[in-house]
Amino acid sequence: MTAIPIVRLTPLAWLRAGPLGVIWRSPRATTGATIILVMLVLGLLAPLISSYDPSRGTFDPWIKPGVGHLLGTTALGQDIFTQLLYGARLTLLIGVASGVISTAIGTALGLSAAYYGGRTGEVINTITNVFLVLPGLPLLIIVSAFLRGGGIWAIILVISLTGWPWGARVLRSQALTLRNRDFIHAAVSTGESPARIIFKEMLPNLAGIIAANFFGTALYAVLSEAALSFIGIGDVSKVTWGTMLYWAQAKNALLQGAWWWVAAPGLGISILGMAFAFLNFGVDEISNPKSNQLGKATKVLRRKSVAKVVDASTLPLLSIQHLDAGYLTPSGPVRAVRDVSLDVAPGEFLGLAGESGCGKSTLAFAATRLLDAPGAVFGGEARLSGQDLLSLTPEELRRVRWKEYSLVFQASMNILNPVIKIREQVYDAMQAHGVHDKAKLEARARELFELVGIRPDYLDAFPHQLSGGMKQRVVIAIALALEPKLVVMDEPTTALDVVVQRQILQEINEVRRRLGISIIFITHDLSLLVEMSDRIAIMYAGEVVEEAPAQEIYTAAKHPYTQRLMTAFPPLSGQRERRGGIPGRPPSLAQDTPGCPFYERCTVHIPGTCDVKKPANVNLSKEGEPVHRVACFLHSPAIKPAMYDEEHALASD
Numbered sequence: 001m002t003a004i005p006i007v008r009l010t011p012l013a014w015l016r017a018g019p020l021g022v023i024w025r026s027p028r029a030t031t032g033a034t035i036i037l038v039m040l041v042l043g044l045l046a047p048l049i050s051s052y053d054p055s056r057g058t059f060d061p062w063i064k065p066g067v068g069h070l071l072g073t074t075a076l077g078q079d080i081f082t083q084l085l086y087g088a089r090l091t092l093l094i095g096v097a098s099g100v101i102s103t104a105i106g107t108a109l110g111l112s113a114a115y116y117g118g119r120t121g122e123v124i125n126t127i128t129n130v131f132l133v134l135p136g137l138p139l140l141i142i143v144s145a146f147l148r149g150g151g152i153w154a155i156i157l158v159i160s161l162t163g164w165p166w167g168a169r170v171l172r173s174q175a176l177t178l179r180n181r182d183f184i185h186a187a188v189s190t191g192e193s194p195a196r197i198i199f200k201e202m203l204p205n206l207a208g209i210i211a212a213n214f215f216g217t218a219l220y221a222v223l224s225e226a227a228l229s230f231i232g233i234g235d236v237s238k239v240t241w242g243t244m245l246y247w248a249q250a251k252n253a254l255l256q257g258a259w260w261w262v263a264a265p266g267l268g269i270s271i272l273g274m275a276f277a278f279l280n281f282g283v284d285e286i287s288n289p290k291s292n293q294l295g296k297a298t299k300v301l302r303r304k305s306v307a308k309v310v311d312a313s314t315l316p317l318l319s320i321q322h323l324d325a326g327y328l329t330p331s332g333p334v335r336a337v338r339d340v341s342l343d344v345a346p347g348e349f350l351g352l353a354g355e356s357g358c359g360k361s362t363l364a365f366a367a368t369r370l371l372d373a374p375g376a377v378f379g380g381e382a383r384l385s386g387q388d389l390l391s392l393t394p395e396e397l398r399r400v401r402w403k404e405y406s407l408v409f410q411a412s413m414n415i416l417n418p419v420i421k422i423r424e425q426v427y428d429a430m431q432a433h434g435v436h437d438k439a440k441l442e443a444r445a446r447e448l449f450e451l452v453g454i455r456p457d458y459l460d461a462f463p464h465q466l467s468g469g470m471k472q473r474v475v476i477a478i479a480l481a482l483e484p485k486l487v488v489m490d491e492p493t494t495a496l497d498v499v500v501q502r503q504i505l506q507e508i509n510e511v512r513r514r515l516g517i518s519i520i521f522i523t524h525d526l527s528l529l530v531e532m533s534d535r536i537a538i539m540y541a542g543e544v545v546e547e548a549p550a551q552e553i554y555t556a557a558k559h560p561y562t563q564r565l566m567t568a569f570p571p572l573s574g575q576r577e578r579r580g581g582i583p584g585r586p587p588s589l590a591q592d593t594p595g596c597p598f599y600e601r602c603t604v605h606i607p608g609t610c611d612v613k614k615p616a617n618v619n620l621s622k623e624g625e626p627v628h629r630v631a632c633f634l635h636s637p638a639i640k641p642a643m644y645d646e647e648h649a650l651a652s653d
């Protein structure tokens with residue numbers, strides 16, 4: 001692990017390292033910000049720079065630019081330079097205020113449309129589209145004609161009301177993509193409120209687009225005001241660069257040869273537009289935490305033991321009974337989980353193995369109510385500590401999820417929001433379930449990090465500062481945050497290299513022992529499971545075909561599929577050799593097979609039996625205890641008693 005250097009930041013250093021620093025490091029953003037700043041300062045200091053009144057015509061008309069009047073005078077005898085200075089004030093106010101209002105409207109509507117979707121989303125989308133197709137300038141003219149006489153704020157309101165739809169549209173489409181990202185799903189599943197998800201999870205990721213919207217609408221506002229003023233609809237009694245253009249045009253400045261009267265405000269507007277565009281370039285860097293150096297380390301706390309006694313109760317913690325689940329597709333239902341019954345004892349490490357596509361994830365997701373459309377549970381039940389998860393209301397589910405059970409998905413490092421510090425993301429799950437005390441949150445976060453083998457310094461990091469293995473550990477720490485009774489891990493280490501994978505798995509097992517939690521661990525790597533698990537269930541074509549203690553599976557697998565699966569992986573010790581897969585392919589889960597689903601690929605099948613009817617579960621006992629369950633005719637006394645394993649006695653059928 002590479003250490004993050006400790007950096008203590010003074011307020012000045014903070015400003016340099018923060019957004020201002022980023023603007024400073026981007027030459028174009030610096031240029032944009034400097035231009036706007038200069039315009040603002042000149043506008044504010046106008047009375048000190050020029051002693052003339054911008055509105056009163058106290059001089060001769062049409063004076064050419066010279067010493068007394070840097071930019072000459074208007075047809076009404078006003079000093080153009082003074083007008084330019086004062087005009088900067090209102091022009092900037094119109095740009096910034098309209099930009100803020102339009103961006104706020106566009107952001108609120110765009111995000112709501114994406115987050116809520118459904119009817120709400122459709123209504124918002126329709127309104128946005130209607131505003132989008134209305135031609136901008138005529139709409140501006142109509143609305144401002146109604147608000148005529150309302151002064152500068154009426155102009156700002158008019159421009160804001162017509163300037164938001166494009167931003168809303170862009171934001172909606174970006175937010176829709178974001179809505180389907182893993183870290184948003186994870187936030188939903190940890191029970192975070194919609195407002196929190198929108199503002200804390202989604203908004204920071206959209207900062208770049210929102211800022212771009214702001215600069216775009218600010219520019220639109222400056223140009224719109226100029227256009228409205230130019231045609232005489234704006235408030236021409238006020239001095240803005242737009243009204244300067246109006247008066248220049250009204251008094252035929254160009255025909256009089258007074259091009260400077262037109263050029264001065266025209267240049268002002270162009271340079272302001274260019275400044276907004278330049279600032280836009282800096283925005284991406286501001287919204288990208290990779291350029292933000294604030295995520296730095298603090299001191300390490302001492303290791304604390306969180307040892308817990310493993311619950312010795314033999315009652316199942318999770319009891320899945322006759323679960324049927326799958327996907328509703330246009331070509332019919334796909335039954336990915338078929339009549340599965342499975343128990344997980346308190347403190348138990350249950351391994352779930354099987355080839356890709358056999359329904360492992362669907363089983364885990366269906367049992368924990370995480371199966372999204374087109375996924376659906378067709379029947380059965382899943383009880384956690386006696387409570388049927390499948391019949392909980394969404395609110396009840398929100399309370400149970402993460403507190404009673406949590407999940408670590410495949411490639412779960414993607415659930416980390418890239419623009420939020422790790423600390424906040426660890427806090428989030430706890431805060432969503434009522435832990436708000438900062439000291440408690442911090443202590444727990446540090447404890448969790450030590451538990452999963454990461455230095456607590458990394459709480460201050462952003463996800464990109466962590467390696468894949470560390471991110472995975474962070475997600476595991478988040479899953480353990482509320483000490484759930486059960487953690488479902490769906491290939492949590494598949495994306496990592498073997499060494500890191502093994503390290504993390506050992507830590508998971510260690511944590512499991514110390515906290516006494518149960519784990520359902522899903523993988524297609526059976527040899528890995530044999531090492532880690534107490535018990536292993538083997539899935540094939542949506543069914544659990546064998547279930548036994550890990551050692552039993554290793555030394556005395558009963559189902560031909562399990563036996564083939566065992567030989568498909570390298571042995572735990574001894575010479576490493578190349579292993580082949582299992583010839584053939586599993587049957588399609590969109591169809592039902594009358595007999596054993598493994599029939600076609602089984603080298604010891606019994607024609608006329610295995611292909612005709614479903615093999616029932618056979619329970620095999622050892623020393624009087626039922627230890628092994630297998631769904632195979634080879635172990636059914638009624639079909640082929642001679643094939644019993646000598647050391648097992650049949651317990652029941």
Ligand SMILES: Nc1ncnc2c1ncn2[C@@H]1O[C@H](COP(=O)(O)OP(=O)(O)OP(=O)(O)O)[C@@H](O)[C@H]1O
Nearest residue numbers: 327329334336355356357358359360361362363589
């Ligand atoms: N959205 C979907 N629509 C239709 N069928 C789906 C959908 N998602 C999964 N399936 C099908 O359901 C079956 C079970 O998929 P599932 O992901 O549960 O298997 P798995 O054993 O977890 O596989 P893997 O190890 O590759 O993750 C597969 O045949 C798959 O094609």
